[in-house]
Amino acid sequence: MNVPFFIARRIRHTPTESFSATVTKVGVASIAIGLASVIVAFAVLFGYKYAIQQKIFVFGSHITVSKFSLNNSYEETPLALKTPLYQQAGTIPGVRHIQGVATKAGMLKTADELSGAILKGVGREYDWELFRSSLVAGTLPRFYKDSAQCNPNYSCQVLISKRISERLQLDVGKDVIMYFIGNQLRPRKLQVTGIYDTGLEEGDNVMVIGDLRLIQQLNNWGADSVGSYEVFVNDFNDLDNIYRQVREAASPDMRPMRVTDIYKPLFDWMTLLDQNTGIFLGLILFVAGFNMVAILLVLMLERTPMIGLLKAFGSSNTLIRRVFLYVGLNMVLKGLFIGNLLGIGLCALQYYFKLIPLDPKNYYMDTVPIAWNFTIIALVNVATIVLIALALWLPTLVATRIQPVKALVFKK
Known part of the structure; x- marks a missing residue:
C-alpha cells in the first residue's frame, strides 16, 4: 500500500466548506487560467505568423533568384x-x-x-x-x-x-x-x-x-x-x-535571396513576438508556481497537528513531504485538465466561428487567426508539471522542522 498517496487522498476529501478546500480551488483555478492563457497565446501567435507568411508568399517565394x-x-x-x-x-x-x-x-x-x-x-x-x-x-x-x-x-x-x-x-x-x-x-x-x-x-x-x-x-x-x-x-x-x-x-551571375532577407523588418518583428511569448510563458509559470507554494504552505499549516501525529507514530520526513507533494500535484493535474479544456475550447470557438474580428488595415487579416500545434501544447503541459513539482519541494521542507510535541497542541 502506498501510504503517502493514501493519506494525500484523504486530505483531498476534506469538507467543501473548510478553508483548505477553498484554498485548493484557488490553486486549481490559478493553474487552469494560466495554462489556458498560454495555450491561447501560442495558438494566436503561431496563427498570426503562419497567416502573415502565407500572405507574403502570395506575392513572393521562400527563395528568389534573380540576375545579379x-x-x-x-x-x-x-x-x-x-x-x-x-x-x-x-x-x-x-x-x-x-x-x-x-x-x-x-x-x-x-x-x-x-x-x-x-x-x-x-x-x-x-x-x-x-x-x-x-x-x-x-x-x-x-x-x-x-x-x-x-x-x-x-x-x-x-x-x-x-x-x-x-x-x-x-x-x-x-x-x-x-x-x-x-x-x-x-x-x-x-x-x-x-x-x-x-x-x-x-x-x-x-x-x-x-x-x-x-x-x-x-x-x-x-x-x-x-x-x-x-x-x-x-x-x-x-x-x-x-x-x-x-x-x-x-x-556566379545569379543572386539568390531568402524571404527573411527581403522582408527582414517583418521577420525581425515576428522573432520579437517569439521572445515576448517566452517571457509571457515564464511569468505565467512563475505566478502559478508561487501560488502553489503559498497554497501548499497554508495546507501544511492547517495540517500541523496531523504532521505531529504522523511523526509521533514514527513517520519519516520523506513520507510527510511526499504526502503534501501528492496533494500539490493533484491540484496541478486538475488545473491542467481544466486549463486544456478551457484553452483549446476558446481556440476552437475562434477557429470555427471567427468570433473576434480585426481591422485588416492594421493587422493584415479580418479575424484573430488560430494555428493548432499540439506538440507545443503537450510540451507546455509537461513543463508546467515538472517546474511546479520542483517548486513544491520547497514548502515540504517546512514539514521536516515541525516538532511533534508542539504540533500536537497546535490548535489548543
Missing part, C-alpha cells in the same frame, strides 16, 4: 530558364516547386482614375493555390486555354486586388488600359477576370497578376527568359539549409 545587377528599379535583367539551377532545382532535397516570373512597372488608367501598378507576369508552371484562397470575386486568369486573346502572342486577362478595384472602380469583366514607359509610351488593353484580397497592404496596393508573355514582348525577351526564379520549400524551418544548396547550385 546594380539596377534597383523594376526593370529586370533577363534570366534564362535553360539553366542548371532551374532544370535541376527539383532534385534539391526540400524544394517543393520552382517557377519563372517577371515584373514590370506601369500605370493603370480608366476613364476617370489613374493609379501606379506593378504587373507580375506568370507562366504555365505558376502555383495559383495561395491566390485561389485569396480570391474574392471572379475567376483566376486562364492564360493558356480559353483565355481572351488581345494579341496572338499573349493573353490580356489580369487579376487585380480589391484595393485597386475600389480605387479605379473596376469590376470583373471590365477593361483597363495599362501604360508602360520605355523609349515611348506603350499602352496595353487588359481585362479583369478576378479580384483578390490578401490584406497585405504593400502588395494589394500595386500588384497586378498577368501573362508572362506580355512582359516578354514588352521587354523584347525570348520565350525562355524571365525576370527571376521563385523557389518554394516544403519546410520553412529548413529554409537556411536549402538556401545554401540553391546558392551553391546558382551560377
